[in-house]
Amino acid sequence: MSSEPAIAVSDLSVEYPARGPSASCVALRGVSFRLEQGQVLGVLGETGSGKSTLAQVLAGRVLPPRASEPGPRISGGEASVLGHRLRKAKKRDLAEVTFHVGYLPQEAAATLEPSLSVQDNVALPIFERDEHYPRRAAGERAATMLDTVHLPLSVLNKYPYELSSGQRQRVALARALVLGPSILVADEPTAGIDATVRDAVIDLLSQLREHKDFTAVVVSHDLAVLRRATDVSLVLQAGRPVGYGPIEDVLADPAHPFVAGLARALKPPQRRTERRPQRAAARPRPKENG
Template structure:
């Protein structure tokens, strides 16, 4: 018997509804992708390509927040996650979805509760799901994840403001993994993380999910970060998949100008910026943190090398004027 895909998207169109003075905007159009049980898939694209919108919708978070804020909505095609059709899903079924889907937002590290220690933050999802869960066991599980994500165990006693941006993001990743999700959807999980450990962090995510027989959809702008860990990558451009398969296969035989550009960037033979236009060559800048930061005081971590911005990874970007991640 063939196992059902944990995620199956067929010709999906996603729209941001009109609100205030802003008209409706289609962020994703005609997106098709599957994620098999135990598979690690990377979703690669530039800022504005629709990849974060897809992650937000596929995780069920967009539907959960729809009553409080303008949220993207599926208006065409089919998106099935863990056997649940997300198009027009009823709120009563969202609880079933979130039981099996973990989600790490791109800015998750910046939204950690300020008066909770890292130990409390990482263990909290376990205790919220089951208030009788053994707190000592929860603490041990949290510590194991913190250590796996290359953070000192002493980090467990710190508050978020004592950490750098990259350290906070890794705490958010640990929080997303603590419930052993069947599918983890991680949107730029290495945002702000020092370039020297980005690949290692993704390796940990992929390794933990594989060991459980679970899956992951990892959203990134950085092919190098995914190269060792992803079974396949889907390259998305203007809301459409323009490359799909193992990374080396996709780059070796690009079928779309955008994928050609990615291959050239990784090979170091990209043409001058003038040929493509200045906007297409801008990168998202991410703050970096050292693997072992010095203690920081105040609301923000101490400045220094750990907070230097990265010049990016050379991927071209789409039009960012619409405010879609």
Template sequence: MAVEAPVLVADDLSLLYPARSGHAEVRAVDGVTLTVASGEILGVLGEAGSGKSTLARALAGLAHGRRPPEGSPRIAGGELFVLGERIRTISSRRRDRLTSRVGYLSQSDGDALKPDLTVAEAVAEPLYERDRRFDRIEAGHRVAQLVDAVHLPMSTMRKQTWELSSGQRQRIALARSLVLEPTVLIADEPARGVDALVRQSVLELLRSIHTGRSFSAVVVTSSVGEARAVADRVAVLRAGRLVGLGELDVVLEQTVDPYVKVLSQTSPIDIIPASDRTPKKHR
């Protein structure tokens, strides 16, 4: 039986933000090597400024080989492959096609929803951005399924996004990131800034959709409890460098890095661990 290729490959990857408007060049990720297998959920753990959000953007196909647009990182060393595409040399047309297969949810996407759209319109918008003639009945089915999946009543679809709480908006942003039925989901702290109940529901949603559709995912977090809840393996970043990679408990027990030692002493939040799911084999 042929071995399925990883969906994400970073090989000695370094990412930087070029100098702009008097600000010096910033190297955000330095020599990271990791893979994400088909069907795997990788948790990326790190404190503020560790490079985890920059790595997430790169894994979503938003890094550039040269002259990146404002706010996007440049690949300064190593290689990055997303769904088999070499990101360093990818053309604009191929990147556009690639990003339709990679869902990306940032920690602020809930707040960025257009206030003049209804919830149904906001969730469906990526479909029509890709194809103005997308079937409206199919779009309606997808939107309804996702609104239900994020634990909101169907009546929510008729509301405008400004009428929702911050937690509800973040759940709608998660639904929106999944409406294109991506092969890979990159979620950058998807439960940040919401209360414990909403955080639980967001993580349960990630698990349940992953179980039903078997997509791959990268979930960025600063919480050991959240990583334990959703991730099959974790990558721990500190100051842009990879300081731990593997199953969470093994990383916490065997890694000597001081930051990992601090993580090992953190009390996890009360979330059902990923170990309660059907175990997977990893490379």
């Protein structure tokens, strides 16, 4: 394992500047962690806690290369991804990050291009980088990625609307992995998926985790994902870190009231054992005198 971490975040604060009538908004405050290569970090928190902003920043997807452009700003601390510092990052640095970090956004299945086949959807990031890339080689790469996410090759020529929600989610995951990224950032990978295929996606993430070089940041409210597909978890509330460590340890010994409430909410309900009223013993019938 390399001595340099895959991701290093130190006292990170991220702010959305004021624009027009909208006031400025601080999305993240004082977030710190270190993710080694080959580890998977889970991120959980309530709606508006900043977890999706963190995912987008680490994936290099939202930071504008120019101060005049809209988008969030790193207002404090630093975040480094594969050695590239994101604060005041230049366009060239962000291009490096987006190449080496695969990104699965929220509701990823809905981001597939409806007019493109599954093969072309998966291969799209290749042609965005090199429009002259050989189509045959791109098709072979797309087929390999479908096999990786456990989809049959028969779907290559189908269109997104012909697939189930779970299949579309796996196509989106194949697209995120097609460039062979060093890090995967997945935002709510099981949200909006039918319960029947949710376990298949979780199994896929846990299988990817078994590869020693697989490094990922997985945003999820799904306890099964955090238990089976992550090494450590970061809990955010109102943009601040309030818990960090293996998910079972964080929930078993919460050091913050929000985490304590989360632990109670995620605790499986205990079965109520109701005592049935016993029937009164039947009285013996008196013998009839005959």
